[in-house]
Amino acid sequence: MMNCQEFETLLSDALGGELAERDRPVFETHLAECERCRLEYETSRAAVQSMRELPGPARVAVSREGDRLVIGPVSQSGAQLRQSFTQNLLRYAASVLIAFAAGYLVHAARSSGESPEMVAQGPKEHGHAETQLERPRESLRVTLAHTCGRGRSRAAIVSCMSTLFSASER
Amino acid sequence: MMSVSGKVFEQYTQDVYNWAYRLLGHHHDALDVVQEVFLRWDRQCHREMPRQPRGWLRRVTLNRVVDFLRGRQSSLVATNETQEPSSMKVSQAEAVDRAVLRADIQNALDRLTEQQRSVLIAKVYDEMSFARIAEELSLAVPTVKTHYLRAVRVVRDRLQRRWAKEES
Numbered sequence: 097m098m099n100c101q102e103f104e105t106l107l108s109d110a111l112g113g114e115l116a117e118r119d120r121p122v123f124e125t126h127l128a129e130c131e132r133c134r135l136e137y138e139t140s141r142a143a144v145q146s147m148r149e150l151p152g153p154a155r156v157a158v159s160r161e162g163d164r165l166v167i168g169p170v171s172q173s174g175a176q177l178r179q180s181f182t183q184n185l186l187r188y189a190a191s192v193l194i195a196f197a198a199g200y201l202v203h204a205a206r207s208s209g210e211s212p213e214m215v216a217q218g219p220k221e222h223g224h225a226e227t228q229l230e231r232p233r234e235s236l237r238v239t240l241a242h243t244c245g246r247g248r249s250r251a252a253i254v255s256c257m258s259t260l261f262s263a264s265e266r
Numbered sequence: 267m268m269s270v271s272g273k274v275f276e277q278y279t280q281d282v283y284n285w286a287y288r289l290l291g292h293h294h295d296a297l298d299v300v301q302e303v304f305l306r307w308d309r310q311c312h313r314e315m316p317r318q319p320r321g322w323l324r325r326v327t328l329n330r331v332v333d334f335l336r337g338r339q340s341s342l343v344a345t346n347e348t349q350e351p352s353s354m355k356v357s358q359a360e361a362v363d364r365a366v367l368r369a370d371i372q373n374a375l376d377r378l379t380e381q382q383r384s385v386l387i388a389k390v391y392d393e394m395s396f397a398r399i400a401e402e403l404s405l406a407v408p409t410v411k412t413h414y415l416r417a418v419r420v421v422r423d424r425l426q427r428r429w430a431k432e433e434s
Contacts, residue, residue, distance in 0.1 A: 108411040111418055112389050112396060140415075142429075143422035147390045150368055153287035153296065158279040165276055165304070167283065167297060 098126045103133050111140055271311035275304055278323050285327045285387060289375065290334065291368050299330045306330075321384070321402035324392075328375070328383045335372050366428065374424040378417050385410050386417035 103126045109115045115123060127134045159166045282303050287296035303326050316322035375383055384403060388394045396414070400407045 108415040112414060140418050140422050143418055143425050144390055146367060146425055147371055150288050153284050156283050158276055
């Protein structure tokens with residue numbers, strides 16, 4: 097039967113995850129019999145576990161610039177780059193569409209006698225003025241829905257804009 | 267052209283950053299430590315290249331971390347955990363818990379000898395075997411085990427104060 101002093105020689109093995117299989121039965125038997133050693137083991141194991149709970153860092157990329165080491169964020173993987181490319185493409189498409197829509201709105205406003213600023217803010221009777229100031233993209237979408245087209249074509253534009261906006265906002 | 271010592275350091279830069287970051291919890295502080303360790307490494311290599319570069323770097327990094335913490339003293343808890351990388355965003359409560367835990371572990375590390383610190387970090391975070399640690403630190407395996415047990419107990423004693431407070 098193991099005494100407490102002998103137990104201590106196995107304690108670091110157990111806490112370090114290196115307890116030999118042949119020592120395990122005698123170690124566990126002592127744990128079951130000795131309250132003091134069991135407490136010692138449990139609290140020490142909890143301490144090691146707590147240390148492991150500290151989050152590790154994100155990976156950094158180490159590169160060389162001449163004789164200097166440069167530490168920076170990890171470069172994106174191929175999949176991330178592809179995803180990023182698609183998002184950028186959608187953002188670009190959204191920008192082009194917005195520019196086109198803005199031009200159309202200005203043109204429509206001039207035709208109907210409204211000033212361009214009023215068109216950018218949207219029709220006041222629809223109560224969008226506050227939203228527009230805080231969320232210009234949203235307001236443009238709303239304004240488009242109100243001003244552009246009717247029926248199916250309007251729905252198509254709104255749907256298209258929603259898709260583009262949600263992609264570019266992601 | 268980068269020197270041989272620079273190339274060796276490059277190989278272990280991620281490790282140095284990892285040790286520093288995990289214990290300091292702050293990207294920029296970790297980078298400061300990496301830079302200081304690199305300067306020391308460079309000076310050391312002008313005299314003699316360490317035979318166990320990783321062990322040398324771990325020991326010096328941990329010393330720098332402890333020095334850094336002694337210099338910084340208080341105000342660890344609430345300020346630094348808010349700057350986790352975006353991939354690790356956690357709630358405010360979790361961040362505070364981690365900060366308190368980190369402060370306890372930092373406090374415990376400060377009470378350890380250089381070798382005890384190295385053994386503890388090599389075992390807990392680098393998951394090295396006692397035999398490998400002994401080889402890296404040029405120590406006997408039973409000595410490494412003794413250092414480890416002693417270090418774990420110091421950390422445990424520090425954490426137990428908090429556990430006791432949480433229970434009461």
